[in-house]
Amino acid sequence: MQRLSTRDPGFEEAFARVVDDRRESATDVAADVAAILKDVRTRGDAALAELTAKFDGHDLDATGWQVSAQDCKAAFDALDPDLRTALELAAERIRAYHEAQLPENRDYTDAAGVRLGAVWRGVDAAGLYVPGGRAAYPSSMLMNAIPAKVAGVERLVVVTPTPKGEANALVLAAAHLAGVDEVWRVGGAHAVGALAYGTARIAPVDVITGPGNAWVAEAKRQLYGVVGIDMVAGPSEILVIADGKNDPVHTAADLLSQAEHDPTSQSILITDDAAFAEAVAEAVESELSKLSTEGTARTSWNDNGVIVVVENFDEAPALANRLAAEHVEIATDDPEAIFARIRHAGSVFLGRMTPEAVGDYVAGPNHVLPTGRRARFSSGLSVLDFMKRTSFIQLNEAALGAVGPAAVALAEAEGLPAHARSVSVRLEK
Amino acid sequence: MQRLSTRDPGFEEAFARVVDDRRESATDVAADVAAILKDVRTRGDAALAELTAKFDGHDLDATGWQVSAQDCKAAFDALDPDLRTALELAAERIRAYHEAQLPENRDYTDAAGVRLGAVWRGVDAAGLYVPGGRAAYPSSMLMNAIPAKVAGVERLVVVTPTPKGEANALVLAAAHLAGVDEVWRVGGAHAVGALAYGTARIAPVDVITGPGNAWVAEAKRQLYGVVGIDMVAGPSEILVIADGKNDPVHTAADLLSQAEHDPTSQSILITDDAAFAEAVAEAVESELSKLSTEGTARTSWNDNGVIVVVENFDEAPALANRLAAEHVEIATDDPEAIFARIRHAGSVFLGRMTPEAVGDYVAGPNHVLPTGRRARFSSGLSVLDFMKRTSFIQLNEAALGAVGPAAVALAEAEGLPAHARSVSVRLEK
Known part of the structure; x- marks a missing residue:
């Protein structure tokens, strides 16, 4: 963890490095991915079967290419009742927020007698990539699938790797709840290619969203224009702007809630209180030891964590705008005053009782947000990602x-x- | 030009070929472009100067890196008065349409007491690519620059190649009218790289839009995620759905208005009247001979033109949806009935008195529209391309x-x- 103070003579240089380092690891998988996409485009299902055997260790013809709707429903019915209630509350709140987001059509005639307007429609079909392993989250399923359904997408297709044929029951339960129409047991760049080009078994889609590893992200990038895609996502980030009146344990927990995602995640605290900064640093240590995710969270915090002490919060918005972070918490007496000056952020969490994690699950706004300083020009996932607009003139x-x-x-x-x-x-x- | 009829036994196969052929030429410039972008990222202005000398044949230090605001104003003041009035009318109407398009912020507290909302803001800086040569259109300058300014973009930067140092006076006049802040005499993939990464002279931007050749399009694609970009654009297209009550000369002129853009442009007529189809085919021939753009238009029409005769217009929407064309004209007694069933189109022109060209210049909606069947999932350029949304929770x-x-x-x-x-x-x- 790096300690900075705006009083330090070397601050500007050190902070600039924090800003500039916020780039994805440049794993160069472009050529590999291009070859995989070409293979899937040419050989279709045969390529999918081979690559699934190779990477996920199972035979699609034996395990079944799809997870059936009944299996998804069964997974949902088997949920612990409290968890089912929680998932239903999340789905309901996400749906309400995204319904309020639906754009309005326009149709008017201007002073010159020209009729002008625009009609919004959902795309016909959307594909959601759902990672296997560590990042297979039912909440992500809801955050991708519900906006698509609210947008009016008729056919909603999930692709997800099932290592050794094993699907994640929670993810299947969420797919059932969100109204997903098809779940295919394929993952990786080849699954993205199948969604874009279509195969004999899998009909092509118009838009592909959802997180994935470097291969999946590169496949989406290469297919941009063949289909619509959501923004390429990098490691998760949080910036907490907090004064000394906060409980250091609360602030520490918030910082660690991003750190536990991945060793490459980044948590940054900006505070105007040097003693509070030290109290948070100590609380992070004691909190870390309580976590089953301690290893990941500790690596992230040690490698990428930053505490910046400012003279006063007037300095904070400019620093926040340079970071253009995915998540920004403002835990001060008057969070609105700082928020009004923040131009670049994926999502902002106002006040002392708004930990970022409520936004990950139940608040309602989408948790798929721009990372790696992309909040300068891009937005969180929304119904608009699954819609398109036709203008008209008469x-x-x-x-x-x-x-x-x-x-x-x-x-x-x-x-x-x-x-x-x-x-x-x-x-x- | 290809004549099809839905009565033909081979229709389905022939029409499927028309739909599937609507792909861009796969010029593989990815490796060249990657090398150019790396060069610009590493060597900055020195790379720009070298590549400009090589491709545009002038020395930037001698001709000047920028076109000054005074030169743009002078070009505007020197316009023929009728043309200036026309350009002003276009700008005013484009501005009005895009102002009406501005999204609304949201801020509400729901039944659970959770405050939720979203704030839209313009990006800080946008770059517009303006091609040299055939495709240097003042109308395109207005269609890109005005939405950016309406969105609230503070710094609007144009890059444009000036072969032998010569800039297009009409484009400069339009830049003045649209309120462009900087005009740089650089073009090609290297100019796009400079906008994205920044150089010592050119500060980086957040979003890059505007049409260009295969190198420019590939550069934008490769930089997607480093900056925001508009949709990759292919050859222009028009689908005219017209009954036999139209004047064949009107319909022929509309078909040729796309054909004259480029030899790869495509014009398609769907009609329920075989005699009208022949009358239009004849009118195209006589119209062609009147055009200074005859060579281009004739090649486009001969190579890519299609006339489809349908049994009745009930068949038209399904065909139109498969084509998902950039422009769709509906010249029938009840255009609304067909429009209601068209799901995929960039822009629709309703009735017999709405030639597509009014949309290119003065109607108000944007003329930058999805091509190559991308209307299935993407929309015309709008203020949203220059804005981003921050959600908030309290x-x-x-x-x-x-x-x-x-x-x-x-x-x-x-x-x-x-x-x-x-x-x-x-x-x-």
């Missing part, structure tokens, strides 16, 4: 008379006479 | 008491104890 003779001549003049100036004629032939009497 | 003690226990249960089920503790330590009394 003119009558009077409206074309009003605006048509300008179109003719511009088309001629651009050297496009057929554009000009398509208007002028209609203006001739 | 709980008090009561709200955390209401929803917190569910978060604890889910975090524990996912094996994330620090997530659980960040909530439970706040619930303890």
Whole structure:
């Protein structure tokens, strides 16, 4: 963990390094992934079966290519009742937030008599990548699947690796709850390729979302334009802006809630109270020892954790904007004052009683958020990622008379006479 | 030009080929572009100067790296008055449409006492690529720059190649009108790299939009995630759905308005009237001979043009949805009836007096639209491409008491104890 203070003469250089280091590891898998995608595009299901045998150690023809809807329902029915209630509360709140997010169609006629508008529609089919292993979270299933269904997606397809054929029961239960239509036992770059190009068994989709390893992320990047994709995601991050009135244990727990995700996760505290900074550092140590995820969390904190002591919180927004973090907690008396000056953040958690983890599960907003400083230009997952907009225009003779001549003049100036004629032939009497 | 009829026994196969052929030429420039981007990232302005000397044949230090604001204003002031009025009308109408498109922020407290919301903000800086040569259109400058400015982008940067140092005066005039902040005389993949990574002279931007050749498109694709980009664009397309009551010359002019863009453009007519189909085919021939763009338009029409005769217009929406065309004109008595069944289209032009070209210039909606069947999942350029959304959450003690226990249960089920503790330590009394 790195301790910085804005009073230090070397602060600017050290902080710039923290900002610039926030890049993904440049695992160069582009060529491997290109070869896999080509293979899946050419050989379809045969390639999927071979790659699944190789990477996941099972025979799709024996284990079954799909997990059935009945199996998903059975997993849901078998949930511990408290957990089922929690999952249902999460689903209900996520659905409500995303329903309120649905964009409105427009249709109006302006002063020139031109009718203008836009219609939003869900895509026909969406594919969700659900990782196996450590990152197989039922909450991620809800956060990807529910916005798609709210957007009006008719066919919602999950691909997920099932090492040795074993599927994650919690994820299947969440798939049932979210209304997923198909679950395929394939993972990796080849599964992403199958979703984009389609195979004999798996019909192609229009949009692919969901987290994955470097191969999955690269496959999505390479297929951008063949399908729509959500933003490429990197390691998780939290920035906590907290004054000395907070309980150090609360702040420590919040920092560790990101650190336990992955050794590459990053937790940063900005405080105006040097004594509080030390109290949090101590609380992190005592909290760490209580966690079953101690190993991961400790590595993350030791390698990537940062505590910045500022002279006062006036300095905080500029630092936060440079970090453009995925999650920003503001635990001060007047969080609104700082929030108003934060331009770049995936999601902001206001006040002392809003730990970031409530946003991961039950608050309602999406937990798929821009990482690696991408909050400068991108947004969390939303219904818009599963929708597209068609604009429309309608003119009558009077409206074309009003605006048509300008179109003719511009088309001629651009050297496009057929554009000009398509208007002028209609203006001739 | 290809003539199809849904009555033909071979129709399904032939139409499927039309749909599937709608792919971009797979010019493989990925490796070249990766090398150029690496060079610009490493050597910055020195690389830009060398590549500009090589591709555009001028010395940036001699011609000047930037076109000054005064030069853009001078180009605007020197416009023919009619053309200036036309450009101003276009700018005003584009601005009005995109202002109406601005998304609303949300801020509400739900029944559980949880405050939820989202704030939209413009990105800090955007870069627009403006091609040199054939595709240097002032209308494209307006269609990219005005949404960025409406979105609230503070710094709007244009890069454009100026072969032999010569800039396109119309484009500079449009840059002045649209309020562009910087115009750099650099083009190609290296210019895109400079916008994304920044150089000593050119500060980096957050979003890059605008059309370009295969190198430019590939550079944007490779930089997706480093910056935000608009959708990769392919050759322009129009689908005209027209009955026999239209003037064949009007329909022919509309088909040719796309054909004249590029030899790879595609124009398709769907009609329920075989005699009208022949009349349009004849009108295309006579119209072609009137065009200064005849060569391009004829190649496009001969190579890619299609006329489909349907039994009746009930068949049209399904065909249109498979094509998912950039532009769809519906010139029938009741265009609304067909429009209601079209799920996939970039922009729709309703009625007999709405030639697509009015949308290119003066109607108001954006003319940057999804091509190559991407209307299945993507939308035309809008203010949203230059904005990002930050969600926010605020709980008090009561709200955390209401929803917190569910978060604890889910975090524990996912094996994330620090997530659980960040909530439970706040619930303890």
